[in-house]
Amino acid sequence: MKTLFSIIESPTHPDFSALYHELGIQETRLPSMRKAIAGLKKQQPDFIVAEFVYGYGNNYAGVNISNLDVMLYSLQKYSADTRVIVLVEKGEFQYVDKLNEIITLHDILKLPVTKDQMRNALLKS
Numbered sequence: 001m002k003t004l005f006s007i008i009e010s011p012t013h014p015d016f017s018a019l020y021h022e023l024g025i026q027e028t029r030l031p032s033m034r035k036a037i038a039g040l041k042k043q044q045p046d047f048i049v050a051e052f053v054y055g056y057g058n059n060y061a062g063v064n065i066s067n068l069d070v071m072l073y074s075l076q077k078y079s080a081d082t083r084v085i086v087l088v089e090k091g092e093f094q095y096v097d098k099l100n101e102i103i104t105l106h107d108i109l110k111l112p113v114t115k116d117q118m119r120n121a122l123l124k125s
Helices: 019-023 035-042 071-079 091-103 115-123
Strands: 002-007 025-030 047-051 083-088 107-110
Touching: 002 035, 019 025, 019 115, 025 035, 035 047, 035 071, 035 091, 047 071, 083 115, 091 107, 107 115
Parallel strands: 002 025, 002 047, 047 083, 083 107
Antiparallel strands: none
């Protein structure tokens, strides 16, 4: 059975639990990046679904691109084969590509994301 971490840091994160179940994917819902990184040390999921929040100004100490950077660096160490699906607001889409410099993203989906878009991302090889 495939596994997936849903990192739910905001109310805009879509709930695709029924779709994951339908596709035979076991979902672990995590409320923060810190919990996700701790989870990576114990389990290497097949997928991670997380929202992108661009680090305007010094929100992320001026070094990081977004809220996802530290988790993506952890993936390099603990779970390099995990496929990352990033959800991004239309206005921040121009910045998300920079994350590919850390680790290659499996897919980038603009919010609001439909069930069919998520299904296609999960089934894409």
